[in-house]
Amino acid sequence: MPKKSKLISDFYELKVSQIMDKRIWDLPLIEIDEDIYHVLSILGARNHIWVVKNKKEKELKGIITEHDVLSILAPKYFPSYVFGTPDVSSIKHGTAKIAEDVMSSRIITCKADDKIIDALMKMVKYKLRRLPVIKDKKIIGELTLHQLIRKYYAATQYHPIIEEEG
Numbered sequence: 001m002p003k004k005s006k007l008i009s010d011f012y013e014l015k016v017s018q019i020m021d022k023r024i025w026d027l028p029l030i031e032i033d034e035d036i037y038h039v040l041s042i043l044g045a046r047n048h049i050w051v052v053k054n055k056k057e058k059e060l061k062g063i064i065t066e067h068d069v070l071s072i073l074a075p076k077y078f079p080s081y082v083f084g085t086p087d088v089s090s091i092k093h094g095t096a097k098i099a100e101d102v103m104s105s106r107i108i109t110c111k112a113d114d115k116i117i118d119a120l121m122k123m124v125k126y127k128l129r130r131l132p133v134i135k136d137k138k139i140i141g142e143l144t145l146h147q148l149i150r151k152y153y154a155a156t157q158y159h160p161i162i163e164e165e166g
Helices: 002-014 036-043 064-071 116-126 147-154
Strands: 030-032 049-054 060-065 131-133 137-142
Touching: 002 036, 002 116, 002 147, 030 036, 036 049, 036 064, 049 137, 060 064, 116 131, 116 147, 137 147
Parallel strands: 030 049
Antiparallel strands: 049 060, 131 137
């Protein structure tokens, strides 16, 4: 058991940059003013989209998940009493037209030099499965629970916990 204990301790101390997906060209990125139907076409294949100001600069503005789209696809029901401002974004009513209308702009992020333990604690605290990796407000990659699981499991099978960079 001490060997596994050391393995998890070493895993926690890794930097996000050692595990994150750095293939920025493969991340689901969309510009803030993209048409809602383009958003839906991407979500047909992916379960999230990072929303950026523009693709050249990659300044992160929000995220759209399948759950966000559920709220615009489902018909709106408002009880006779409503406290606060109701969410009226809807495809049916034409109030969800572009990515900005649907995205969540409250984004929990991490940095490439953060430790994996800190990223994991954010994921637990905010109930997230993915974190954008940010540098100067720009997305440079993402860290997903799926990646973390794969990397840790591979290390338990006597593979190096990180690949040597060449």
